[in-house]
Amino acid sequence: MSRGLRRTFLGLAATCWCFASMRPGCWQPLLDRSGELLPLECPEADLWLFNVLTVVDALDEEKSELVRFDDGDILDVERYVFRPDLTEGLAVFKVPQLLRGPLFLGDEFVRAVKAAGLRGPEFTQLWP
DSSP, rough: OTOOOOSSSEEEEEEEEEESSSSOOOTTTHHHHHHEEEEEEOOOSOOOEEEOOBBBEEEOTTTSSSOOOOSOEEEEEEEEEHHHHHHOOSSSSOOOTTTTSSSSEEEHHHHHHHHHOOOOOOOOOOOO
């Protein structure tokens, strides 16, 4: 691995992640359950792309604070509210209203990443 890569999670896009030097751990089953890991060709480092495939219609649009385009599509979310009956047990997911938007992480995934000592991610709690 390149000496310049000091983080395990490398930012790539809001809809997928790039990981350096994948090492199986307690978090690996959570990734497998939520999407697919794809190897990237890079001679300087062992890089992997995590593509989230779990899409759940869990965003409570009535209780969330949304900014909408004139056509009704969501431009921005100022406050997220999710339906707990649909998010329980999810590790990583997207919502259909924001397929090009952020990834959402369940508590189990955040705990597993921290326990594995993976470096790079900063987590912001969006809902209780």
